[in-house]
Amino acid sequence: MGGNSPSRRIRADAERSTARILEAAETVLAEDANASLERIADAAGLARATVHRRFASRTALLDALAGQLSERYLLGLSEARVKTAPPVIALHRLTEIVFDLKLSHRFAVQLTSALTPAVLDGLDLLFARLRDAGAITVADPAWCRRVYLALLHEVHDLPADSPALASSASSATGDETEAKISLLVRTALGALGGSRDATALALNG
Numbered sequence: 001m002g003g004n005s006p007s008r009r010i011r012a013d014a015e016r017s018t019a020r021i022l023e024a025a026e027t028v029l030a031e032d033a034n035a036s037l038e039r040i041a042d043a044a045g046l047a048r049a050t051v052h053r054r055f056a057s058r059t060a061l062l063d064a065l066a067g068q069l070s071e072r073y074l075l076g077l078s079e080a081r082v083k084t085a086p087p088v089i090a091l092h093r094l095t096e097i098v099f100d101l102k103l104s105h106r107f108a109v110q111l112t113s114a115l116t117p118a119v120l121d122g123l124d125l126l127f128a129r130l131r132d133a134g135a136i137t138v139a140d141p142a143w144c145r146r147v148y149l150a151l152l153h154e155v156h157d158l159p160a161d162s163p164a165l166a167s168s169a170s171s172a173t174g175d176e177t178e179a180k181i182s183l184l185v186r187t188a189l190g191a192l193g194g195s196r197d198a199t200a201l202a203l204n205g
Contacts, residue, residue, distance in 0.1 A: 025043075070114045088133075094126065155187070
C-alpha cells in the first residue's frame with residue numbers, strides 16, 4: 001500500500017489536530033486553569049466536535065498534557081546524561097532543561113502526574129550518583145529529589161530583583177535565567193550536605 005493511502009492521511013490529520021489541541025490547551029490553561037474544552041477548541045481553530053473526538057473529557061486532555069510533558073522530562077534526563085556525565089554537570093544541565101520546560105509548559109508543569117515513575121527513577125539515579133561522587137552527603141535519593149523539586153519551584157518564581165539572585169555569579173552578566181539555575185544548583189547541593197568548596201569546584205571545573 002502506498003505512502004499516501006487514505007488511512008495514512010487520516011492518521012496524519014489526526015496527529016496534527018491533536019498537536020494543535022495540546023498546544024492550544026497549554027496556552028489557554030496557563031491563563032485560566034478552568035477553561036472549557038470549547039474555549040480550547042476555539043483557540044486551536046478547530047471544531048468543538050473535533051476536540052471531543054480526540055479527548056472525550058477534560059481529564060483525558062489533562063492526561064495527554066501530562067504524558068507529553070513526561071516524555072520531554074525523559075528526553076531531558078537523556079540529554080543531561082544523568083547516567084554518565086559528571087553528576088554536578090548533569091544536575092546543572094538538567095536544571096537548564098527543566099527551566100526551559102517551565103517556560104514552554106507553564107500549565108502542564110503543575111501536573112504531578114507528569115512525574116512518572118520513570119522520571120522519578122532518573123532523578124533518583126542522579127542524586128545517588130551525586131552522593132557517590134561526594135557532592136552531597138544525604139543518603140536517600142528520594143528525599144534529595146523532593147528537596148530539589150521544592151527548591152526548583154521556589155527559585156523559578158523569584159522576582160528578577162531578588163537579593164538571592166544578586167549573590168549569583170551569573171547575575172553579573174544580566175542573565176536572569178542562568179542566575180536562577182546557578183542559585184538552584186548551589187542551594188540544592190548545599191541543602192543536601194555538599195561543601196561550598198566542592199560545589200564551586202564542580203561547577204567551575
